[in-house]
Amino acid sequence: MPLHYLALGDSYTIGEAVPATGRWPVQLVHQLRARGVAIDDPQIIAVTGWTTDELSAAMDAATFTPPYDLVTLLIGVNNQYRGRAAGEYRSQFSGLLRRAIALAGGRAAHVVVVSIPDWGVTRFAREQDRDPAQIARALDVYNAIARDEAGRAGTRWVDITPISRRHPDLVADDGLHPGAAQYTLWTDAILPAAAAAVK
Template sequence: MLLHYLALGDSYTIGEAVPAAGRWPAQLVVRLRERGVAIDDPQIVAVTGWTTDELSSAMDAASFAPPYGLVTLLIGVNNQYRGRDAGEYRDEFARLLRRAVGLAGGHASRVVVVSIPDWGVTRFAREQGRDPAQIAQALDAYNAIARDETGRAGARWVDITPISRRHPELVAEDGLHPSAQQYALWTEAILPVAAAAVK
């Protein structure tokens, strides 16, 4: 039976500034197929710049075909970038996570949440004169919330933030978004968790 895969997120999920094949959801499908998993190409609901509430609104208008054998969720960087309240993020993220579990047929174990990468280490952040320590602190707080809500929901968590911090040079031409090479490193981290989710 062919598994259906839904990827929810923002620029990091749609792969801003990289070819479609370079996006990590696309790379993940290739790697899962190499492991013998019969999985469809990802259905991606993600747009650069989306916050949690904007993703939620887009989901209201999207056409879904549940249950999905795998759902991934990576959202929140634009909440942080716009200076949104962390408590607001918790509420909206928790609602998105409940929707993700519903789309996975009520199986929280099929939902994989990916942490927010640290854009503060990028050339873009330097050129904007942004404080990398302040960005890191804010993103750590957001990721702590997401990890907590993921555990509470019984979903799966993958922390790719350290990868983004170790490889600030692996960015696309825009100097902000990850390159396909960095997404490949994320995929390595996500793969075993996603493989367990689809078992």
């Protein structure tokens, strides 16, 4: 039987402004299949603009078929964008992580947490006259929380934030969200952790 993959997140997971084939969860499945892994198309629970609590509410209403052999979680940029407190993020992210582990059949090593990219380097941020240094500092705090919670829970952690900072021009036409080419770089970084999770 093929393995089952659940991707939880927001605009970065659903691939806002890119074709479905450009989404990194879809690219990840293609790369895993190229390695000989029999895996289904991803079930994606993600909508542009979602915060941690909105993802949790959507999960309450979603239909799942656990246990999943791979679960990825990338969430938090909209918490930062809306100026939410870091302490609130930790509490809500920790809850989402527990749910992700449960959906993976209690197997924490089958969950991969992906860091939040830095939107402060994008053309959108420049056009909005946003402070890139302030955005970077805030996202570094959020990512430190996510990394800490992932470590505590025994899940896997992949840091794609440096990729987003090195490639500010690899964005979609909206000038904000990554383009398919940047998602390919993310996929290359996520692949080893995902392959180890389903091994």
